[in-house]
Amino acid sequence: MSLLSTNIRFLHDNLVILAERIISTMPSPLSVVYFVNSGSEANDLALRLARCHTKSNDVVTLDHAYHGHVTSLIEISPMKLRRMAKHCDVPTLPYVHVASCPDVYRGKxxxxxxxxxxxxxxxxxxxxxxxxxxxxxxxxxxxxxxxESLQSCGGQIIYPKDYLKKVFRYIREAGGICIADEVQVGFGRVGSHMWAFEIHDVIPDIVTMGKPMGNGHPVSAVVTTPEISASFQALGISYFNTFGGNPVSCAIALAVMDVIENERLMQNAQEVGQILMTKLKNLKEKHPLIGDVRGIGFFIGIDLVLDQNSRQPATEETLHIVENLKRNGIILSREGPYDNILKFKPPMCFDRDNADFLVEKLSQALTEVEQKTNH
Structure with missing residues (x-):
């Protein structure tokens, strides 16, 4: 560390090796990598690339989306804007266009x-x-x-068949480009593929990645095409980031990719994820609070409801279950516009014994709440 240089104007082998490693997992023509420090930085840069390349400012985003905490991303994150609007005036932005979240369980x-x-x-x-x-x-x-290739904070949403493929075609025909936010869903979490966009049989123009890339260390990246990168470079100012792409961060990201490969964590996500999904769907038959179980790999959501027919969200009940699980050593988040979705994104080393323990304690928590509420 005493010899560490973080100035990316001077190349280090780790930066090049990591860029090549990431590109090797991407379909053509995604072959240019920019290194940054967080998912928010990555998505902010992606917007800059898109606006520079298209000479347009308008962004189409999904309802309930969250893409980051900086100003440019709060603007395109309806989940955050809607909650902010309860406490302060939130202006309507003419260049942000919100499309319906493709949630086939409780969407439009x-x-x-x-x-x-x-x-x-x-x-x-x-x-x-x-x-x-x-x-x-x-x-x-x-x-x-x-x-996001699968919407996370909006409620662990699995898009209907061919949705992304059709949207990508419409956007490109209109002169825009397509950004896949893989910050929460990438690096093998879906099990069957390294990147969640692959399950939709699409190729984005820009891919952003972050959180799991450093397994807790701040490192992230933007991957795009030579054509889009050339438009950005034509501005006459090179992209500079003091800490993005520093040798230590790159070494950590490379080690993470080694572990994913050597410990077969993608296969683990696929196999244990399928087991967990089966167990959770079996729970649905026993517990009226469970309205829907959806997911792929280690990306799973449970929609809790007061009534399975009306699908009225069980917001307070979800909070009680999260607190109950915490007391039993299990940390889960609740998500979605009604805070009634149990969000399962376990570590990639999550195993069958962990799945058994989780399902046992979840069933106990559901039973406790159902007895108190006469479900």
Whole structure:
């Protein structure tokens, strides 16, 4: 550490090796890497790249989304804006366009309101298309569409089939680019793939990553195409970040990728995630508080309800269950617009014994709450 230089104007082998390692996991033409320090920095840079490349300022984002804590990202994070609006005036921003969150359980288009043959992915994609039509009528175009590859803070949302594929096509036809926020869902968490966008059979124009990249150490990155990077470089100012891409951070990120590969953590997420999903779905048959169980790999959500038919969110009950689990040594978050979603994102080393323990204690917590509330 005494010899550490953090000035990225001077290359270090670790920076190049890490960039090549990340690119090796990406589809073509994603081949240019910028290193930063947090998911917020990564998403902020992604917006700058998109706006520079398209010469547009308009952003399409999803309802209930969260993309970071800096001003540029709070503006495109309806989850935060809606909560802020309860305490202060929040201006309406003419360049931010909010599309419906593609939540088929409690969103605008619910599975229970349509026949099984209905293409809900198309219906949600049509909402984005309507935003683009409105922009075109005003002589404008989108800079970008930004979304997590699976929405996290909005309630652990699994998008309907072909939703992202259709939206990406509409955005590109309108002159915009597509940003996949992988900060919470990347690095093998879905089990079947390294990056969650891959399960949708799409290739973004920009990918952002963060949290798990350093396993607690502050390191993150933006990956994009040579074409978009060239537009950014044409501004005449090079991108500089004092700590982004420093040798220590790069060494840590490389070690994390080694562990993911050598300890077969993606396979673990897929196998144990499937076991956990099966156990949680079995719990649903026993506990009326559980309205929906959804997920893939180690990205799982349970929607707790007061009534399985009306799907009224069980907000207070969810809080009691989270507190109960904490007393038993299990830390879970609650998410979603009604704070009624139990959010499962366990460490990638989470094993079958952990899954058994979790399900046992969760069942006990559900039973306790159901008895108190006469469910």
């Amino acid at each position: 288009y619910r599975d229970c309101d349509f026949p099984a043959t209905e293409d809900l992915g198309q219906k949600y994609a049509d909402d984005v298309l309507q935003i683009l039509d409105n922009l075109k009528a005003e002589g404008r175009k989108p800079a970008c569409y930004i979304a």
